[in-house]
Every structure is written in structure tokens, then in C-alpha cells.
Amino acid sequence: MVSPHGILLAAHIISSSYGEQCSKVCDCLLRRGALTLGQIIRFTELRKESVINCLRVLVNQNCVQPFTSQREGAYDEAPKILTEYIALFDNIIHKSRARKFMKIVSEELGSDCLNIFHGLIQHGRLSLNRIIERNEQTTAGKSDAIAVKESFNRLLNFRFIERCPSPEPFLAPVDEEPSARRRGAKKGKTEQVQTVEQRVLEAAAPMESLRFLVEIHSPSEENIEERNATVTLGKKRKKEAMIPDEDLLGAGEKKDVMWRVNYEEFVRRLRDKTRISYVKTRLNDEASIVLSAILELSKNSTVRQKAEESAHLSINAIYDEVIKKDGGVGMDFDRIRASLAQLGCTRSSADGETYSIDLKGITEMAQNEEVESVVLKRYGREAYRIFRLLSKAGRFLETDKISDDTFVEKKDTLKILYKLWKDDVLHMEKITVNGNKQSVFLLWRVNKQPLFEKFRDEMYHAALNLRLRITHEQEQAKEVLQLPREKLVGEMEKKYKRFFRVVVILESSIINLDDVIILFHSFE
Numbered sequence: 088m089v090s091p092h093g094i095l096l097a098a099h100i101i102s103s104s105y106g107e108q109c110s111k112v113c114d115c116l117l118r119r120g121a122l123t124l125g126q127i128i129r130f131t132e133l134r135k136e137s138v139i140n141c142l143r144v145l146v147n148q149n150c151v152q153p154f155t156s157q158r159e160g161a162y163d164e165a166p167k168i169l170t171e172y173i174a175l176f177d178n179i180i181h182k183s184r185a186r187k188f189m190k191i192v193s194e195e196l197g198s199d200c201l202n203i204f205h206g207l208i209q210h211g212r213l214s215l216n217r218i219i220e221r222n223e224q225t226t227a228g229k230s231d232a233i234a235v236k237e238s239f240n241r242l243l244n245f246r247f248i249e250r251c252p253s254p255e256p257f258l259a260p261v262d263e264e265p266s267a268r269r270r271g272a273k274k275g276k277t278e279q280v281q282t283v284e285q286r287v288l289e290a291a292a293p294m295e296s297l298r299f300l301v302e303i304h305s306p307s308e309e310n311i312e313e314r315n316a317t318v319t320l321g322k323k324r325k326k327e328a329m330i331p332d333e334d335l336l337g338a339g340e341k342k343d344v345m346w347r348v349n350y351e352e353f354v355r356r357l358r359d360k361t362r363i364s365y366v367k368t369r370l371n372d373e374a375s376i377v378l379s380a381i382l383e384l385s386k387n388s389t390v391r392q393k394a395e396e397s398a399h400l401s402i403n404a405i406y407d408e409v410i411k412k413d414g415g416v417g418m419d420f421d422r423i424r425a426s427l428a429q430l431g432c433t434r435s436s437a438d439g440e441t442y443s444i445d446l447k448g449i450t451e452m453a454q455n456e457e458v459e460s461v462v463l464k465r466y467g468r469e470a471y472r473i474f475r476l477l478s479k480a481g482r483f484l485e486t487d488k489i490s491d492d493t494f495v496e497k498k499d500t501l502k503i504l505y506k507l508w509k510d511d512v513l514h515m516e517k518i519t520v521n522g523n524k525q526s527v528f529l530l531w532r533v534n535k536q537p538l539f540e541k542f543r544d545e546m547y548h549a550a551l552n553l554r555l556r557i558t559h560e561q562e563q564a565k566e567v568l569q570l571p572r573e574k575l576v577g578e579m580e581k582k583y584k585r586f587f588r589v590v591v592i593l594e595s596s597i598i599n600l601d602d603v604i605i606l607f608h609s610f611e
Contacts, residue, residue, distance in 0.1 A: 089117050089176045090544035096551040097179040103558075104182065105144050108133060112141040113150065116174035121154075121283055123171050142172060148211035149178045149251075149347055154287045156258045170255060173287055177608075181350045183554075184601065188353045192247055199238040202226070204247060207348050212251050214343035215239060215301070243299050246352045250298055251345040252291035258283075259290075301344075355386070357605045362446070365453040370429050376415045377426040380408035381444055395447040402440045450606065457603055458542055462512070469495050470503045474512065474533070483516065483530035504531055511537050543607045546600060553597045560589055 089097070094117045102110035115130050116122060122130070128138050145151035152175055155168050181188075185208050192204045206221050207213055213221070215236070222235045242248045281289070292298075359382045367375035384405070385398035406423055409415040418426075427434075430449075432442040455478050463471040472493040477484060484492075490500040507513045514534040520526045561568070564586040567579055575583045 090540060090547060092544050092548035092551060093176065093180075094118060096547045096554070097174075097176055099551060099554055100179055100182050101145075101150065103554075105141075105148070108137055109141045109144055112138060113145060113174055113179065116151065116172060117176060121171045121173040121287075123169055127172065145174075146172075148182075150175055150182070152252065152287055152291060153255045154258050154290065155255050157260070168257075173284055175284070175288075178350060180604075181348075181354075183550075183597075184353070184357075187357065187598075187601075188348065191353065191356060192242070196238075196241055196245065196247075199234065200242050200247075203235065203238055203242060204348070207248060207346065212345040212347050214345055216343060218346070240301070243301065246299060246349055248346050249349040250293045250300075251347050252288070252293065256287065256290035258287055354605060354608060357602070358450070358608065359386075361453065361602055361606050362449050365456070366430070366449065369452075369456075370426075372414055373418060373422060374426045374429045376409055376412045376418070377405065377423055378430060378444070378449075379412055380405055380415070381432075381442075384408050395445070397444045397446055399435060399441045399443045402442065405442065453606055454539065457606065458538065461542065462507075466503065466506065469493070469499065470507065473500065473503055474507065477513065477531060477533045480532070483532045486529050486531070489531065501529075504529075511541060539607060543604065546604050546607070550597060550600055550604065553593050553600070557590060557593050560586060560593070 094114060097117060098110045098114040101113045111131050111133065112127060115127060119126075119130060124135075124138065124142075127142075128135055131138065133141075142151060142153075146153060151172050153170055153172050155170050158167050158169050189201060189205060189208065193201045202222060202225060203218055206218060206225075210221075218239060219232050219235050239248075359379075363375050363379050363382070366378050381397050381400060384400050402420065402423070405427075406418075406420060409418055409423055427442050427444075430444055432444045435441045435443070459471060459475055459478065462474045466474075473489055473495065476489060476492055486501060486504065487497065489495075489504070490497040493500070495503070504513060504515070508515050508531070511534060513531050516530045518528045518530060520528065564582060567575070567582045567586065570579065
């Protein structure tokens with residue numbers, strides 16, 4: 088479930104870019120989950136034409152994903168295939184990171200690739216032909232189609248762009264849908280139930296072999312999807328018995344292959360940047376250089392958000408990558424091994440000297456430190472010591488032990504623990520021991536999952552307030568901003584300079600806050 092302030096932030100982002108009606112549709116989907124067209128019209132109280140236009144915009148901007156599902160007909164009626172729509176919260180939040188993404192593309196690939204990338208950021212989805220046409224218009228015909236295709240291929244090779252998902256994937260019932268996760272799950276591990284959004288995204292995602300591939304002809308993909316949908320529905324049901332819902336967005340039409348920004352790759356890069364910055368601050372420059380080298384070498388195996396470990400890498404491969412980095416030229420094997428030990432890398436000698444790093448552990452340490460800093464500011468230094476002790480222990484501790492280990496009086500310790508418990512920072516359990524005299528012990532531990540969810544919601548709240556403040560400042564300075572630059576003198580010039588000074592500070596705060604939000608992007 089999306090947090091309350093997360094919904095408000097997403098609605099504000101959509102409102103700023105695509106208008107109030109799109110924001111209203113988006114807000115409705117985020118609060119209520121997957122809905123049909125009729126349900127969206129009923130809940131938003133907008134006209135049908137307006138809702139359809141909003142959905143077209145949101146789908147094209149990768150903020151909403153349509154999908155089809157089967158509903159059993161009443162009495163003797165045939166089953167019906169309904170089209171539903173689900174809002175993609177992460178993609179909406181990524182809209183506010185466009186500048187960060189464009190900066191990465193500009194630094195690594197240059198202005199030609201940036202022009203193509205900017206078009207995809209602006210329009211959401213484009214075919215290769217449309218990209219070529221747009222490039223001719225924006226550059227006044229200075230670049231030819233071959234140069235555009237070369238820049239396009241460079242973006243693909245760096246995985247900055249990818250094929251768009253299937254327009255309307257069929258979502259099979261849970262009991263009929265084969266689960267790769269269930270087949271690959273280890274014995275003794277509890278299988279996590281996928282959300283509707285996760286199942287829809289999985290069904291819509293193109294095959295990995297086609298995801299970054301440019302093809303001249305691609306009819307096979309559509310044929311495969313048709314065959315899969317027919318088989319999934321069961322052999323006893325005839326295709327003619329299925330009554331499809333109205334194709335409002337033209338998903339059934341044959342179209343060119345569409346391309347979009349690959350948010351997953353950019354989130355990986357930004358998260359890696361945060362990890363490297365954390366290690367540089369907490370350990371040293373050499374450890375951060377080694378970590379940067381490991382992340383670069385194992386980037387293809389750590390694209391998925393929940394990758395917990397890096398690839399197993401040989402010491403020679405790590406050395407070759409380290410000396411390419413700034414400050415890594417003077418590092419020898421012994422210094423690299425020392426940094427690997429500082430990073431807690433696991434060494435294996437089965438296939439020579441290889442190392443793997445616990446990425447999840449580094450991320451959790453950075454997350455814990457961010458939360459600890461908030462506890463320190465909000466509850467004081469003694470509460471910070473208590474929270475840090477429980478966070479590092481990762482288990483239940485008794486009140487007396489907490490008091491002894493943190494050197495805080497038991498009476499004060501109990502007050503602090505109750506305060507943290509009331510604010511859902513800690514989880515408490517009472518244990519009664521029956522003996523000659525009945526005794527009650529209080530056990531405490533960090534309530535990590537709800538705490539992280541609450542912390543992330545507070546960050547969304549802060550980001551929303553900063554964006555609203557920028558909007559307020561723009562409204563206040565509307566008169567000044569409409570004047571030509573040469574007419575800005577005296578008091579008007581002071582207002583103009585104040586506006587830009589305030590906006591720069593607010594935007595800088597949003598960027599810094601967003602770095603922390605990305606760190607908590609996927610903590611489950």
C-alpha cells in the first residue's frame with residue numbers, strides 16, 4: 088500500500104505536469120487500487136471522455152498500466168474479459184527525478200544522446216521513427232537518421248532506455264498462474280505473495296532477450312502473447328466465448344515498437360552512488376573506490392532492486408577496475424584486500440581468489456544511520472543510544488540490560504522506551520515468570536518494517552511541503568517573473584533575486600531529500 092503522504096506527493100507531481108483531472112484519476116487509482124473505466128468515472132465524477140483522455144495521457148507517460156482479467160458471467164452468461172487500470176506509484180515519483188536522469192546521460196553519453204533521451208522524458212513513449220522525426224525538428228535537420236540511430240543504440244547499450252511493456256497483458260487468476268518464484272523457492276522459506284501491481288508488471292514486461300533489442304520485424308511477440316493467453320484460459324473454453332471489454336486506448340491495434348526510459352537502471356545507479364558516498368564517509372576513500380569498482384563490474388547482476396549480493400569477482404578483475412578509478416592508480420593488491428576486508432566481503436577460494444559483497448548489509452547500515460539521526464534530533468541523545476543498541480542487536484532485549492549497556496538510569500530508560508513504543512518505533516512484549524513470586528519482564532526490539540514505512544512517509548511529506556513552497560513562491564513572484572529582464576530595477580529586482588535565491592535553496596533541499604528517499608526505495 089502507498090503511504091498517505093506518498094499519494095499526496097504523487098498527485099501533486101501529476102497535477103503540476105498534466106493537470107488537475109489527470110491528478111484526480113491518479114489519486115483515485117492510488118487510493119482504491121485497480122479499477123475499471125466505469126468505476127473510475129463513478130469515483131472521480133468526471134465525464135467519460137475526460138477520464139479516457141486522462142488515461143491515455145497517464146498510460147503514455149508510464150504512470151498507469153492497463154491489464155485484462157477474466158470475470159465469470161452471471162448465470163448462463165459467457166465469461167467476460169474486463170480491462171482494468173492500475174497506477175504505478177514508483178514511476179510517478181520518478182517523474183520528479185528527470186533532471187538527475189538527464190544529468191547522468193549528459194555526463195556519460197553527451198548531447199546527441201541527451202536530445203533523444205529528453206524526448207522520451209517529455210513524451211513518455213516514442214517509436215524509433217518518431218524519435219528520428221523529432222530529432223530532425225529540434226536540430227533543424229542538422230543530424231541524419233544514421234547518427235540518430237547510433238545515439239539510440241548507445242542509449243540501449245547503456246540500458247538507459249527499454250521496450251515498453253505489453254499494452255494490456257492478461258492477468259491470470261492466482262491459482263492458475265504458474266509462479267517461477269514458487270518453483271525456485273528454497274525449502275523452509277516462506278513464499279511472499281505478490282501484489283496485483285507486481286503481477287501486472289511481471290505479466291506486461293517484455294522478455295529479457297527483447298527488452299533492449301531493436302528488431303525490424305516483431306510479430307512473433309504478439310503471437311506468443313495470444314497463444315499464452317489462450318492456453319492460460321484453459322482448453323475447455325473456446326476463444327469465441329470470451330467477450331472482451333471495449334478497447335478504449337487502442338491497445339489492440341498493431342503499432343511500431345515503442346520505447347521508454349528504463350527507470351530501473353537509473354535507480355540502481357543513484358542507489359549505488361548513495362552506497363559509495365556512505366562508505367566514503369564511514370570508512371575511507373580507498374574503500375569507496377573498491378566498492379565503486381565492484382558495483383561497476385557486477386552492475387548487470389544487481390539491476391533488480393532487491394539484489395542482496397554482488398557477483399563473485401576475481402581479485403584480478405577488481406584490481407583492473409580499481410586502477411581505472413580516480414585515486415585508484417596507486418592502489419596495489421594488498422591495499423585492495425584490506426579495503427575488501429573493511430567492506431566485509433566474503434572470500435571464496437573455490438575458483439581462485441574471488442570476492443562478493445553484501446550489498447543489502449551496506450544499504451541497511453545506511454538506512455539505520457538515517458533513522459538514527461532522526462531519533463537523535465527528535466528524542467535526544469539517551470534515546471539515540473537506546474535505539475542504536477536495539478537496532479544493532481536486532482532482537483529482543485530486557486529493560487535492565489538496555490539500561491546497563493547504555494548507562495542510562497532504569498527509571499529514565501523505561502520512560503524513553505515507552506515514548507518510543509507509543510510512537511511505533513519499538514515493539515514491546517511482556518513475559519510473566521511464575522515462581523515463588525510472579526515476575527513481569529518487558530522485552531523491546533526495533534519495529535523495523537513499520538518504522539521504515541513511517542520514516543519514508545515522513546520524507547514524502549517533507550518533499551511535498553518543499554514542492555508546495557516552490558509553487559507558493561512562484562505564485563507570489565508571478566508579477567515579477569512576467570516582466571522583461573531590463574525592466575527589473577529597484578524593488579522589482581530585489582524581489583526577482585530573492586525568488587531565485589529561495590527557489591535554489593528549496594530545490595537543493597529536494598535533491599538532498601530525494602537521495603535519502605531512493606535509499607529507502609525498496610527496503611522490504
